Amino acid sequence: MSKDKEIKMITVTIDGKVCQAPYGKTILQIARENGIYIPTMCYLTKVKPIASCRMCVVEIEGVEGMILSCQEVATEGIHVTTNTPQLYTQRQNIMKLYDVNHPLECGVCDKSGECDLQNKTLEFNVATQNFTTREPHRTVENWGFISYDPALCIMCEKCVHVCNEIVGDESLAISVGGYKSTIVNKNLEDGCHECGECMSVCPVGALVSTHFKYSSNAWELTKIPAACSHCSSGCELSYEVKQDKIYRVTNNYEFSSLCGAGRFGYDFENRTNGKDEIDFNNALDAFAKADTIRFSATISNEEALILQRLKEAKGYKLVCDEAKGYQDFLKAYSSISGKSLYSGDLATIKSSKVIVVFGSMVDSDNPMVKYAISTASKQHRARVIYVHPIEDANLSNIVTQYIKYEVGSEEGVAALLAHALVDRDNLDEDTKAFLDNLDIGNLSAESNVGEEEIDALVQSLGKRKDFTLVVGADLYSHPRVENIAKLIALIEKYTSFDTVAIPPATNALGVALICELDNQVGEYTIGYNSRGDFTLSALGEGDLDMPSLNQQEGTFTTINKQVVPTNVALEYKGYILNDIASALGVKKQYTIDYTQELPIDKGYQGVAFDDLKIDFGINGEDLRGYRLQTHGVDSNSMLEEIAPLPTYDGLVLYRANSINQFSPFTHKAKELQSQEFLKGSNQFALAAKISDGDEVKFELDGIKYTRVFKIDTSMKGTVAINPTNDKGLSSTLVSSYRYAKLILDVQNK
Amino acid sequence: MSAVIFSTWRGEFIDNRGKSPDESSESGFKLPQNYHGDVTSKAFIGWDGVAIFQEDVDALRLATEYAAQYQVYSEACGRCAPGRWGGRILYDLLDKIARGEGSYADTDHLKEVSQTMMLTSKCEIGRTVPKPILDLMEHYWEQFRDAIEHQKPSKHYHDDIKYIAKVTAPCTDMCPALVDIPAYIEGVRDMQFGDSLVATRQTMPLAHTCGRVCPHPCEDACRRANLDEPISIMELKRLGADYETDHALPWQHPHPPKPLRNDGKKVAIIGAGPAGLSAAYYLALEGIKVDIFEELPVNGGEVAVGVPQYRMPIEKYQKDIDLVLELEAVDIYNNHRVDAERLKEIEEEYDATLLAFGARLSKAVRAKNERADMQGYWGAIAMLDKVNLWSKYGIGSPASNELKDKTVVCVGGGFTSMDVVRCSVREGAKKVIMLYRRDEKTIIQNTTYEEYHEAVEEGVEFIFHSAIEEIFDENNQLKKLLVNRFELMPDPEGGRPQLVKVEGGDFEIECDYLIPAVSQALDTHILPKEWGLAMTSWDSIQTNGKDYMTSRPGLFAAGDCEYGPMTIVNAVGQAKRAASVISRYIYDGKVTLLDDEIMEDHLARLKVYNKDEKVTGWMPGLPRMVSEKLSVQERIDNNREVNLGFTGEEALSEAQRCMRCYYISMVAV
C-alpha cells in the first residue's frame, strides 16, 4: 500500500452493528474500536497479530469456515458474527486444550486474580477436562529480574513479540517442541536488557518478577497512576502500593511500554520522620544569603516554575547543568527553524522509514527512543543510520549503517549532513552560499566521515518517505552547540526530515521552557538535588530533606512535548520546595496550583492539575495531560562559519550510564543496584596500559572517580565509557562536553 | 506393483475390498504404490485422504502412526494451541485404542478434537491431519470396534512395519529447489528475518538471487490463488537476505558448518554458477572438501555475467557467492578453463566430479547468410558478458562503444533476449526491436509479466509471429534483415494451432546489430569423446533426473549442462540433490537416495497442488502486494535496481496472506 493512495473507508457489520473503518484494519481492531467483545488469548495491541491461540475466530456471511479476526483484514461490506454456539464450542475446546497441561493450582500462583487463563477458563466454563495427556517435566528458570516457569507457559508468544518488535532485543526465541515447546532466553549473558517487557505482557504466571514473587496478592495492592521520573520519556506507569510501600510497578502494557528502570527502579523514595524545623530554618537562612540556585532537571514542571518565580522575585541565578546546553540548543534551533519546538516525537520515529541518530547513545540515553527505532526497523524495515564516535554493537540488529566520527567534530558532521541533505532549490541566497562554500573535503577529512559514507546515507533515502533525525546530548554539551543546532534546524526546515531532540534528563525540556537559566553560579549556592553550599536533597544526603518524585504530584514535559501528570505513591512528611517558596513570599497553597500557570507562551495550555487526564483511549491513544502547542518564532538568525574542529587524540572518556541507569535515583533503587565500571575496548586497554579488572583513578569535572576497568569486547577504539549515576548529588553537576581527555592514575590490583 | 484396494484420495472413493479384479476400479491418481526399487507400499495416507494397497493393512495402526508423525511434526512446530495440544491428544487416544485399552468415549473425544483442529488450526497440517484418520475410522470401523470390544491390540500393532513420512506444501512441491516457503514467509510475518533466511537456506543458498530474479514456478501452485491471488512468494525471500546484508550479520547458515573432515575425500566441481555454488555449499556444510574450477575471473556463472545489474545487483549476488566461497571446505580456482584433457585428470584425482558448466553458447537463428564472423552479428551470451563484465567489474570496455545510437534487433523470447533488449536500451541504442516467433502470451509465460511489461515501458518494440529468413551484409557488415510473418492457424483436426507463414507478409528491417538469443547450447567439447557420455535428444548431459549421475560412474551433472538452458532455481535444486547423492557416493561408491528424497519424487508425481480445491477458513479478497519499481525515467539510462522490493508494511501484509499450507503424508512399507 503506497502512502500516496488515499485510504479508503469501508463499512462492515459486526453482530448487527454497522461500523466504519479505514481499509487495512483487522476485524478484531474494528470490533474493539466499536466496543464489541471477541475473546483472545494471544492478542497484544502494541505488536502485530501473533495468531497462536485461535480463540478469536469469527464467522463471516458467505465465507466458509472460521476466520481469524485478529489477523484478517476486513473488506467492504462483510457481515461478521462473533458468537454462535459453534464458535463457542470451538473456543471452549481450545480452552480445554490450554488447560490440558496447566496445573491450575492458582492458589500458589502469583498471577492469580489477574490471569487471563484463569479468567477465560471461568468464562468458557471449563470445569471438567476430557482431554488429557502426559506431562513433561519442567523446571523454573531464573532470568535475573524475571523467572520463567515453563509449566505455566501457554506459548502465546507475546513475550517473544515484544522483545523482538518493541525492545528490539531478539533475546527470546521459541524452542519448538509441540506440547513441549518453551520460550528460551538466548541473551541472558549479554543483550537481554532486563526491561521486563516480556514479563508485563505475559497473560499467565509464567514470567514473573523474581523479586515480587510471593510477596503480595495482586488484589491487595492499590494502583497509583503516575509517570516514570527516570528519563525524558515520562512513561505511563502505576506504582502498586500497600501500607506505604511500593511493591511493584505495572503499566498499561497493552499499548505502552517501560524500560527496566521504570519497571524495577521504583523504591527511590526519601523517607523522613516528619518536618525538621531546624533544618528548614537553616534553609531559609541559606536562601537569604544565596544568589544562586543550582538544581537538577529531575524535578517537576511546577517546581521549575517555583524556581523561576523565585528568580523573578529574588533575583537568584538559576543554574541547571543538565538543561542549560539543551536550552541553548533549542533557542538556536528555533532561530533558524522558525518553530518553538522540534517537530517529531516518538510516534514519528516509530513510523519512520529512515532514521538518522546523531550524537546520542540512544540505547541507554533514552530507551523509548530505542524502542521506537526498533519498531520502525522491524515493522517498516527502516534504514537506521547511527552517527556516533562509538559503534554501539548492541544496536547492530537495527542499525543499517554506522557512521563513526572523530570525537569533537560534531559541528563538522552536522555541516556535512546539512550539506548533503538540504535541497538548494528553496534556499535563500545566504544559506545557499553558506552551504556551497563549505569546505567538504576538509570537514570530511577532519571529522573522518568519508564522503562515500554520506553518499550511502543519502542513498538510503532513495524513494522512501518519512524520515526522522534524532539528536542527543552529545550536541547540547558541545562548545559549538548553537551553530550545531542551527545546522540541524536547516535540515528540519529544508528537507522532509522531522527532528527529535532528546531531552537529556527527565524534565530537561520542562526546565528549558520554564526557567531562564544562567551560565555561572555566584557566591553562595543553594543546591537542589545538586551540590551547593546549602543542599536540598531527595537523596537524603543534604542539609534539608526533600521528597523524591514518587512522593510528589505534579507534571513533566516529555520528549513527546507532552505534559504528563504524576501522583503521590508514598506519603512525604517533611518540607517541600513550595514550603520554602511560600516562606520566601512566593505563595501558593499546593505545588500543583502552579500547573495551570505554566507559561502559555512556551506552549503550555493553562490546564489545572486536576483536569489532566491520566489514561489511555480505547485504541491505545496516550491521553495523559496534553501536548504543548508549537508556535512560530523569528527565524532570521545567521549561521556561523564552522569553527576549526578540535582534536581529541589519546584516551577519551565518554559520559554515559549503563542500561537501566540514569541518575542517583535509579542507582538507589534496590532491584537496579549494580557496580559501575569504566568500560573500554581491548584497544583502549592497550593504549592506557591497563588490563581488565584493574582499578583506575581519575578526575573529571572536579569529580574524583575510582573505578574498576572492564574490557568490553564489542567495543572498538580509544573511547571508554564512564557512568556518573553512582556519584550522588555530584552526578548532576556536569555540563561540560560529554567526551573528555583522560589522564589516568593507575592502581595495581 | 500392488493394486489400489481402497482410496479416498482427493475426493475419489474406491473400495475394492472383496471385489474381483474386473469389478475393481482404479485410482485416477499417481499414488506411490511402488515405494522404491522393488519395495512395494502397503498404504499411503495424507492430507487429502488415504489409499490402501494391501488387504491385510492394519488401519488402526496406520491412523495411529499418522497421528504420531503429526505429533513429531508438531513437536517441530507447536505454534498454535489447537495443533500443539491437539496433535498430542489425537495420538494418545489412537494409541490407547490400538493398544487395546480404548473405549468408545475415546473415539468421541477423537472426533471432537479433530473438529477443533480442522476448524481452528493455524496451518493446514493441523487442519488436514484428522481427515484421513476420520476416513479410516469410518470405513475401517470394524478394526476400531474390535480393538475396543475385545480390549486387544490391533492386528499388526507389534509388527515391524516401516512408516515414512514427509511434510510438504503445494508451493514447496512446485519449487524445483523445494524451498520451505511457508517457513520463510512465517519468518517475515513474525519479523524474525534471520529465521526466515535460515529457512530458505536449508535448500536454497542463493537467497538474494532467488528473492529477486526467480521466475517463481511456485506461485503457479500457490493455494492462495484458489481464494484470490497467489502469494508474492519470490519477493518475500528477499527480506531475510537483505536483513543479513543490511545489518552486516554473520552468515546465517541452516546449521553451523561442520569442521573439514580431512579424511582424504574430495569433490571437484566444474563451474561456479548457481549449480556449482549450491552443490559446493551443501557438501561443504557437511565438512566435505570441495574444489571448484571456474573458467572466468569472476564467479556466479550466468547470473553474474548474464543477468544484468538492474535486475540482480552484483553487490547482492556477491553475498550469496561469498556465503559459499567463505566456507572452510571450499576452494576455488579461477581463470581455470577445464578442457577434455584436464577433465580426465580431475576425474582421476577426485572421488567424485560434478559438471556444472552451464550452457553458454548462443544458438544460431537459422537464417540464410548467418555467419558468426559477420560484423554486427553478436551472440547474446557474448554481448551480455561484455555488458556485465564492464558494468559490474570494470573488466573490458563499455558496450555503449558499440551500441550507442545504433539500431539493434534481437531474436528471442526468453529471459536472455529480454536482457539483451533492455541492456541495449541502457547502452544508448537508438532503436531496439525484439522479434519473436510466437505471441505475447507465450513471451510472458517464458519470462514474467513484469519483465515483459517493463521492456515495453522502456521503449522496446516487440514484433510477434515473426522470424528472420535472410541476413544481408555489405562487405561483411550487417545491414538489414528479411523477416517473415506468421499466423496462428487453428488445426482443422482439432490439434494444437500451427504457425503458418503469411504469404506476402515479408518485410525488411535495416539495422546495425542482430543479436540472436533464441537459446543456448552447452560446450560439449570439454567432454572427453572416449567417455561416450549419454546425451539427451537436445544434446545436454543425460542423468535419470533423480540422482544426477551421468552414464559414467562418479561423474555427476547438474544445472543447465544437464537440463539445457533453464533457471537458477532448477540448477540449485538439481545441485542440492546431486550433492546429497555425492556425499554418500564418495564413501560407499553407491548411488542412493534418502527416504525424504524418494518421498519428494513421489509427491512431485502425485502433484500436491489442487487447483480445484475450495479453500475455507480464510478471508477472501485481500489483494496481492506489488512492490514499487523505478519509473522509466529513473531507470532507463542507468543500472539502478528496478525493483525496490517490499516496504515493511507490504511485506507483512503479504506474509499474513500466506495460509501455511503444510501437509503431511506417509507411506507404510
Ligand SMILES: Cc1cc2nc3c(=O)[nH]c(=O)nc-3n(C[C@H](O)[C@H](O)[C@H](O)COP(=O)(O)OP(=O)(O)OC[C@H]3O[C@@H](n4cnc5c(N)ncnc54)[C@H](O)[C@@H]3O)c2cc1C
Ligand atoms: C541472460 C540470461 C538471463 C537469465 N535470467 C534468468 C532469470 O532471471 N531467472 C532465472 O532463474 N534464470 C535466468 N537465466 C538462466 C540462469 O542464469 C541459468 O539457468 C543458470 O545460471 C544455470 O546455472 P548453472 O550453474 O547450471 O550454469 P551457469 O550459470 O552457466 O554457470 C556455469 C559456470 O561454469 C563456467 N564454465 C563453463 N565452462 C567451463 C569450463 N570449461 N571450465 C571451467 N568453467 C567453466 C562458466 O564460466 C560459469 O561460471 C538467465 C540466463 C541468461 C543467459
Ligand code: SF4
Ligand atoms: S527482559 Fe526485555 S530484553 Fe530481556 S527478554 Fe524480556 S523483553 Fe527481552
Ligand code: SF4
Ligand atoms: S512466557 Fe508468558 S508471554 Fe511468553 S509465551 Fe509463555 S505464556 Fe506467553
Ligand code: SF4
Ligand atoms: S526510564 Fe525512561 S524509558 Fe524507562 S520507563 Fe522511565 S521514562 Fe520510560
Ligand code: SF4
Ligand atoms: S498460501 Fe503460503 S503455504 Fe499456501 S501455497 Fe501459497 S505460499 Fe504456499
Ligand code: SF4
Ligand atoms: S526459489 Fe523460486 S520457485 Fe522456489 S520458492 Fe523461491 S521463487 Fe519460488
Ligand code: FES
Ligand atoms: S487472538 Fe487471534 S489467534 Fe490469538
